[in-house]
Amino acid sequence: MQSRYFTINDHPQGAPARALFELRETALPALAEGEVRVRNTWLSVDPYMRGRMSGVTTYIEPFELGAPLEGAAIGEVIETRDAAFPVGTRVRHMGGWRDIAQFPGSRLEPLPAFEVPEQAYLGVLGMPGMTAWTGLNRIAGMQEGDNVLVSGAAGAVGSLAVQLAKAKGGTVVGIAGSQDKLDWLESHGVKAVSYKGKDAAQLTEALRKACPEGFDVYYENVGGVCLEAALNTLRVGARIAVCGMIARYNEATPSAGPGNLAMLLIRRARMEGFIVFDHWAHYPTFLEEIGPRVESGQLDYEETVEAGLERTPDAFLKLFEGANRGKMLVRL
Amino acid sequence: MQSRYFTINDHPQGAPARALFELRETALPALAEGEVRVRNTWLSVDPYMRGRMSGVTTYIEPFELGAPLEGAAIGEVIETRDAAFPVGTRVRHMGGWRDIAQFPGSRLEPLPAFEVPEQAYLGVLGMPGMTAWTGLNRIAGMQEGDNVLVSGAAGAVGSLAVQLAKAKGGTVVGIAGSQDKLDWLESHGVKAVSYKGKDAAQLTEALRKACPEGFDVYYENVGGVCLEAALNTLRVGARIAVCGMIARYNEATPSAGPGNLAMLLIRRARMEGFIVFDHWAHYPTFLEEIGPRVESGQLDYEETVEAGLERTPDAFLKLFEGANRGKMLVRL
Known part of the structure; x- marks a missing residue:
């Protein structure tokens, strides 16, 4: 054959x-x-x-x-x-x-x-779903009522992360690009912010408007200006789960990082990279929790x-x- | 009066x-x-x-x-x-x-x-000593045998951090500038690396030579090229305690950050900022552990x-x- x-x-x-x-x-x-x-x-x-x-x-x-x-x-x-x-x-x-x-x-x-x-x-019930669940729960340690920011929020991972975050309460803000993605986010009770045409200062401003209190958790899929703006809007004790930095994957030579990393110090924040495969032993727990919610249509x-x-x-x-x-x- | x-x-x-x-x-x-x-x-x-x-x-x-x-x-x-x-x-x-x-x-x-x-x-028994102890133990969770990198290694905080790290084994590398600081580090069993005249690639090279296995813990006092080189030399599961970024404190406009933050992802590493005053409730524990070692001359x-x-x-x-x-x- x-x-x-x-x-x-x-x-x-x-x-x-x-x-x-x-x-x-x-x-x-x-x-x-x-x-x-x-x-x-x-x-x-x-x-x-x-x-x-x-x-x-x-x-x-x-x-x-x-x-x-x-x-x-x-x-x-x-x-x-x-x-x-x-x-x-x-x-x-x-x-x-x-x-x-x-x-x-x-x-x-x-x-x-x-x-x-x-x-x-x-x-949703495979690697991307498991990635969203692992980043929010096991890396960022999301708590009931936390304000959560997600970049790449309409992607395979982000679209589940925003819904899981929303189910635990707090203000959930998603960053995305196109209008249909922003509409999808809003239709799921997520405050949608576009990164298109914005520099880090403008994106910071838009995030502050969407969630003036700041974020307890940032789920990072993108890097670039999204990370820089997110760092500006962290609350004290915030946790950043670094799942990916798609903005950088195609760079021939790496561009500079955010100039405001000292925000980690000012906000006593934690930023942690993870690879979902390291956490695969927890896949049955994930399935047990998320499978029925996908089956019932509760998670879109x-x-x-x-x-x-x-x-x-x-x-x-x-x-x-x-x-x-x-x-x-x-x-x- | x-x-x-x-x-x-x-x-x-x-x-x-x-x-x-x-x-x-x-x-x-x-x-x-x-x-x-x-x-x-x-x-x-x-x-x-x-x-x-x-x-x-x-x-x-x-x-x-x-x-x-x-x-x-x-x-x-x-x-x-x-x-x-x-x-x-x-x-x-x-x-x-x-x-x-x-x-x-x-x-x-x-x-x-x-x-x-x-x-x-x-x-050594005040805020700087408590800062070194807190960063290594409570933030970076240093374990017996960990390889530890410290920037600003001959300063008030760094000079205690390298000695505390050394006492727990593993390879300890300190980054400093002047020759007398490097000599002081070497005389305490710490591998000394100068940042002077080096760009991030050159400093990375020097750190790799000092500790080819890479680092489990990076104690960050400086920022700039020190952080960029450190990110290149992390082991999987490394922890970075961000105590300070003195290289940036006098900048009128913040310079860009390291271009290799994605190393946090590749190495599944954690980077966490802290302020020692948040941990002051542990000062008596610190004093009890470190006071006798200063009194006896064991800690220089x-x-x-x-x-x-x-x-x-x-x-x-x-x-x-x-x-x-x-x-x-x-x-x-």
């Missing part, structure tokens, strides 16, 4: 070009004992993948040039030599960026049993879907244009 | 000039019930006082133009209407920058009973002393030239 997959032909500096990505094809060998073959139905593209394209080890191994890229995916077992995964089993695994994946069964997870569309396990989530394996690089590149609302997915 | 005191005649932008400080004299009123008059013997000057000169409230009220400046001081009670403080009692209080202070007794502390020179209660401390009230502003300004080793004091 053939497997079509994407690879990269270089380590990009700055914003990756579409031509970086090459679609290749390979003949899969016969299944070895314990192996499983999966036909993927949904692929995830996520901002963190940009880091793996740079050819340096950060918190995760870099992608190898010429080899299939990796990423979360959902699929169905079509051939098996692992009794734990009979044909027809719906699974999640890291063999994305391809149509057919072949692995030892140990690298697959059966999908949990909530009554939700299966692609939810790539988004959005998807932006591209169709067809060929569109996977395009879906990925759109993440950096802010073109997605909610989780960016590829449907095969 | 007359009291001579220093005040400031303006809110400085950038580095304060000597002419900012004016020596004035006032006739003290007769003691009210509960008040005490103190002849100061030692005055403390500290970097944090620069923040109080800027006319804005940060974590502490700004100094008032024309009013006596404030700061820690040691003195002897010379007249009293508070039975708790008989004449001759040695006390510590915040009525520094003057020769004679007059206060309600409630604003005085009797000196603890360790056999140390009384000015030690302004340095240095002093840089200026003589005479008139020299107080000069002593203060020298802090920003890196001219002091250990605690900067004025002896009256």
Whole structure:
């Protein structure tokens, strides 16, 4: 059987070009004992993948040039030599960026049993959802009534973070770009602030207007002016969970950081970076808490879907244009 | 009785000039019930006082133009209407920058009973010592065997931080400027690295050479290139205690921050600002632990002393030239 997959032909500096990505094809060998073959139905593209394209080890191994890229995916077992995964089993695994994946069964997870569309396990009930929950609860230690600021607030992670924050009370403010994202935030009881066309001073002003008391928690997805403005609006004892800094991922040479880091001192604030994979032991707790709320419709989530394996690089590149609302997915 | 005191005649932008400080004299009123008059013997000057000169409230009220400046001081009670403080009692209080202070007794502390020179209660056993101890233990959560980096490592706070870190094992590296400071560090088993003439890349290189494994704890007194280089040399799970950023205190407009804050994410590191006054309830624990080690000579401390009230502003300004080793004091 053939497997079509994407690879990269270089380590990009700055914003990756579409031509970086090459679609290749390979003949899969016969299944070895314990192996499983999966036909993927949904692929995830996520901002963190940009880091793996740079050819340096950060918190995760870099992608190898010429080899299939990796990423979360959902699929169905079509051939098996692992009794734990009979044909027809719906699974999640890291063999994305391809149509057919072949692995030892140990690298697959059966999908949990909530009554939700299966692609939810790539988004609200998958890594992005777990990231939102971990950052708010385990890193920022959000308390009942805290005022919470979220950047990238209409993205896959941010859109869940604002809803989880809202459910615990306090003023919740989300920073986003386009009007439809701002509208989505407002329709969920979140005060929406646009960063578009604003420098740090202007964004600071807008945040102060939205929440004059200041913030106890800042959920950081973006970096750049969002971080600088957020630092200006912290309350004493504030906690910043640094989930990502998408504004910087495509920089060829890093731009300077915020000039107001001393606000950490003035506000006795804490800023902490985290990687959700370090916290994966808590995924069952997350599922137990959040799964029923997604099933019942209490937690809303959005998807932006591209169709067809060929569109996977395009879906990925759109993440950096802010073109997605909610989780960016590829449907095969 | 007359009291001579220093005040400031303006809110400085950038580095304060000597002419900012004016020596004035006032006739003290007769003691009210509960008040005490103190002849100061030692005055403390500290970097944090620069923040109080800027006319804005940060974590502490700004100094008032024309009013006596404030700061820690040691003195002897010379007249009293508070039975708790008989004449001759040695006390510590915040009525520094003057020769004679007059206060309600409630604003005085009797000196603890360790056999140390009384000015030690302004340095190694006072606010700077408590700051070093709090940052390492309560903020950075230093563990046995941690590798520790300290900037401003030969200053009042840093010189104690390196020794406390050294006593718990691991590689301890101190960043300082002048050769005599570097020598002092090396003589205490601390690997000394000069920041002089180095950009962030060069300082990073020097830190990597001093401690190839990287640091579990960074005790931040300085900011600027020290912070940028430190961020490059963190281990996974590192903690940064932000005690001060003296490199920035005299900036008229804040310079940009480090371009590599994303290292917090890559290393899952935590950066936390603190103000020692928030932790003062733990001062007795600190004294109990550190007092005997100072008394026995096990912990070394240095002093840089200026003589005479008139020299107080000069002593203060020298802090920003890196001219002091250990605690900067004025002896009256």
